[in-house]
Amino acid sequence: xxxxxxxxxxxxxxxxxxxxxxxxxxxxxxxxxxxxxxxxxxxxxxxxxxxxxxxxxxxxxxxxxxxxxxxxxxxxxxxxxxxxxxxxxxxxxxxxxxxxxxxxxxxxxxxxxxxxxxxxxxxxxxxxxxxxxxxxxxxxxxxxxxxxxxxxxxxxxxxxxxxxxxxxxxxxxxxxxxxxxxxxxxxxxxxxxxxxxxxxxxxxxxxxxxxxxxxxxxxxxxxxxxxxxxxxxxxxxxxxxxxxxxxxxxxxxxxxxxxxxxxxxxxxxxxxxxxxxxxxxxxxx
Amino acid sequence: xxxxxxxxxxxxxxxxxxxxxxxxxxxxxxxxxxxxxxxxxxxxxxxxxxxxxxxxxxxxxxxxxxxxxxxxxxxxxxxxxxxxxxxxxxxxxxxxxxxxxxxxxxxxxxxxxxxxxxxxxxxxxxxxxxxxxxxxxxxxxxxxxxxxxxxxxxxxxxxxxxxxxxxxxxxxxxxxxxxxxxxxxxxxxxxxxxxxxxxxxxxxxxxxxxxxxxxxxxxxxxxxxxxxxxxx
Numbered sequence: 001x002x003x004x005x006x007x008x009x010x011x012x013x014x015x016x017x018x019x020x021x022x023x024x025x026x027x028x029x030x031x032x033x034x035x036x037x038x039x040x041x042x043x044x045x046x047x048x049x050x051x052x053x054x055x056x057x058x059x060x061x062x063x064x065x066x067x068x069x070x071x072x073x074x075x076x077x078x079x080x081x082x083x084x085x086x087x088x089x090x091x092x093x094x095x096x097x098x099x100x101x102x103x104x105x106x107x108x109x110x111x112x113x114x115x116x117x118x119x120x121x122x123x124x125x126x127x128x129x130x131x132x133x134x135x136x137x138x139x140x141x142x143x144x145x146x147x148x149x150x151x152x153x154x155x156x157x158x159x160x161x162x163x164x165x166x167x168x169x170x171x172x173x174x175x176x177x178x179x180x181x182x183x184x185x186x187x188x189x190x191x192x193x194x195x196x197x198x199x200x201x202x203x204x205x206x207x208x209x210x211x212x213x214x215x216x217x218x219x220x221x222x223x224x225x226x227x228x229x230x231x232x233x234x235x236x237x238x239x240x241x242x243x244x245x246x247x248x249x250x251x252x253x254x255x256x257x258x259x260x261x262x263x264x265x266x267x268x269x270x271x272x273x274x275x276x277x278x279x280x281x282x283x284x285x
Numbered sequence: 286x287x288x289x290x291x292x293x294x295x296x297x298x299x300x301x302x303x304x305x306x307x308x309x310x311x312x313x314x315x316x317x318x319x320x321x322x323x324x325x326x327x328x329x330x331x332x333x334x335x336x337x338x339x340x341x342x343x344x345x346x347x348x349x350x351x352x353x354x355x356x357x358x359x360x361x362x363x364x365x366x367x368x369x370x371x372x373x374x375x376x377x378x379x380x381x382x383x384x385x386x387x388x389x390x391x392x393x394x395x396x397x398x399x400x401x402x403x404x405x406x407x408x409x410x411x412x413x414x415x416x417x418x419x420x421x422x423x424x425x426x427x428x429x430x431x432x433x434x435x436x437x438x439x440x441x442x443x444x445x446x447x448x449x450x451x452x453x454x455x456x457x458x459x460x461x462x463x464x465x466x467x468x469x470x471x472x473x474x475x476x477x478x479x480x481x482x483x484x485x486x487x488x489x490x491x492x493x494x495x496x497x498x499x500x501x502x503x504x505x506x507x508x509x510x511x512x513x514x515x516x517x
Contacts, residue, residue, distance in 0.1 A: 177335065177359075
């Protein structure tokens with residue numbers, strides 16, 4: 001039991017980072033990015049190709065992060081421009097349609113050009129004993145990186161002027177303009193951050209299991225489930241839901257079977273939404 | 286300091302205010318009075334950059350700021366406090382005040398002045414803005430605007446939703462700001478309160494300026510007396 005809960009926490013931390021990238025973009029600009037998983041996959045692929053070109057793993061992973069951020073920026077500058085000109089429900093809908101289209105295009109290209117490729121960052125080393133459980137080195141390193149990322153996000157949003165400015169746009173966009181903040185610029189920064197987070201998920205995930213080029217949609221769906229359970233637009237909610245669902249997923253996998261874990265995850269999500277339609281920590285509406 | 290010339294503005298192509306001109310000189314307190322729906326809010330939104338005017342010109346400190354977005358207008362020294370306040374409800378009083386100074390670091394002297402003006406904000410420093418009373422939120426909205434060290438403070442109906450005694454306190458604070466030499470432009474329905482602190486005023490009726498004059502002139506004008514002061 002301890003082992004599967006620990007595994008669940010490792011997974012849950014990654015779920016949290018995955019969902020944070022989606023929920024920030026939604027909270028800030030009312031945009032749901034359905035190509036989010038594809039951004040993760042492309043970043044992983046860039047890391048893989050860079051390593052194959054002879055670059056060591058760590059700098060290659062950093063290049064992967066840059067690729068994720070760059071993709072976020074490209075989205076902001078291109079297909080999201082018409083989205084920004086709409087408001088409310090029309091904006092959410094158009095963002096769904098356009099990013100879904102982008103996801104299909106990216107998926108199609110990857111399947112044609114790089115079929116069956118996948119990033120697999122094997123980390124060697126003796127298993128580490130944590131709370132009496134032997135953890136693979138890959139899991140330990142992935143969790144360490146993820147925890148540092150969560151810490152950096154917390155520091156950014158809690159203690160920096162920029163983080164405060166971003167939160168102010170989420171809480172009251174007009175109020176943020178009145179104190180001199182440009183919401184459009186904040187949205188651009190958040191899309192870059194969201195792309196980097198997607199890349200971090202792909203890279204840390206590949207230390208535990210391979211991330212292949214077809215994983216895009218399942219990553220997006222996972223991110224959406226966690227986001228909705230945590231409450232759309234809530235960063236703490238994303239991490240809380242990530243941990244809860246990560247543990248549920250891992251316990252269900254080891255006691256019931258991996259083939260049913262996604263269904264159990266969906267059922268858990270559905271029950272949460274029925275009981276609390278705004279999600280665990282949602283505040284909107 | 287602020288010159289508004291022939292400004293028309295509105296929503297979806299239909300103008301709510303038409304061809305409005307007025308000005309505010311350095312050190313003055315000017316009020317715009319008008320009933321509900323006269324166009325005060327639309328006019329102020331057009332002046333401070335939240336709503337691009339459909340025609341006309343807005344000049345501030347000698348420079349054309351017509352159509353400049355609100356986030357740039359505030360950095361030039363024109364701070365706007367809307368009637369709905371638009372605070373950040375899930376943030377503390379402290380964080381709201383800090384954001385007022387954005388993108389700069391908050392100036393400690395300015396913060397001290399704000400907390401002297403509104404000691405209540407100091408007592409509630411770590412409380413979430415959304416959990417405060419209407420009067421306290423109004424203080425915070427004005428305090429946040431002051432943190433940007435504005436040359437001109439523009440307030441839209443600062444007494445909206447406030448109990449009469451709280452409204453009087455709000456105007457007492459404005460009076461103190463005026464004594465410190467701040468230039469103030471205020472829109473108000475509660476005309477007696479606004480008349481007491483302002484030098485001059487304009488009456489906005491159906492989206493156009495109907496009357497202008499010093500506060501004393503307006504206070505003795507029979508039309509103002511019957512429409513806004515309740516004197517027959």
